[in-house]
Amino acid sequence: MDNQIHRHPERAVTDRARLDQLLDEIGLATLSTVSPDGEPWAIPINVARAGDRVVMHGSTGAGALRHAAAGAPIVLTIATVDALVVGATAFSTSVNYRSASLRGVATRVTGDEQVALLGALTEAFLPGRMGEVPGLTHKQLAATMVLALPITADNWIMKVRAMGPDEMVVDADGGGAGGWGGIVPVRTVLDEARPAPWAQGAVPESVRLAQERRR
């Protein structure tokens, strides 16, 4: 299997900054691997970028994650729909999206690095949250597996569609003859925070910052 984009090569993005932006924005990926008996195996997983690594975490009892920690090759798929693309025909109806896949072997991270990368995962959702809460305990760290997949020059591909529907063309079949077309932007927003019954004090700054990024 190669690592090339064959379909719609014009949608390929090779600018690392665009990949970083997608990873920083979308904290949800699918981790795909191959099970010991050769079957496809996939789980949804929260991810965050920390420099040149994609960080994931889970329970030390999580099967697919343990398999990845043991050295099984993985693919991480991250995708988001940015707009519905409404064509004048069903064929030209589509979505604008950004997607990336990263492949390789992830490694388990322990010690101080584990603490730092777990902090990065939390702060990817809630900027500055680690300064608002107590440090992780030894027990909590022991129960949490942290894996990191390096981002290298050649282990990722990214595709982006970011345009209106194909030009309206009146073809021999009458397809595309007039009608409405355009895009409908899709956006993710964070609503008002709802405190837990035991919550003390005001909504923290980290939540306010997260909301600011999503409005």
Added chain:
Amino acid sequence: MDNQIHRHPERAVTDRARLDQLLDEIGLATLSTVSPDGEPWAIPINVARAGDRVVMHGSTGAGALRHAAAGAPIVLTIATVDALVVGATAFSTSVNYRSASLRGVATRVTGDEQVALLGALTEAFLPGRMGEVPGLTHKQLAATMVLALPITADNWIMKVRAMGPDEMVVDADGGGAGGWGGIVPVRTVLDEARPAPWAQGAVPESVRLAQERRR
């Protein structure tokens, strides 16, 4: 590899109606398969549910989709984050989510059924759109591969987390002692439609209906 939920079994959902609701709401999945040389292979893909099938489509030139059409076992992963869960400690910080995986072998659909299922895919985004546009041409149908994965009694699992952060507990380490906790709902919205330069007439009813579902 089994098809059981080992981690957080209390999050398992076995109600088919909940699966259908997730599939009807989230049109984006990851298709995972195993490449001919045994590597994990995954692509993001638009999906829609049509009765007891999950429908996907793509170009007849799309590699992973062709591999699936040839009978390779696949897993479809669909996941969405419904809320950020803010804990009083980093360890109790989490996300509320719904996720499902379906596994099996997809089959290629042709003829009248292909036309019907492509319509279902379009209408999953834009309810009623197929009544607003001309029918698909033979050329368009020939260029489009439609695959369907059956939903059976035992080929899917679903997990849901839908609650606040874990109870605040003051433990021996002082972790969780006071502070703020709660949830921040995450919502996807459709913004105002932007017409293409060639668009004629008003924004169609199908777009209005799609927006109504997402506000």
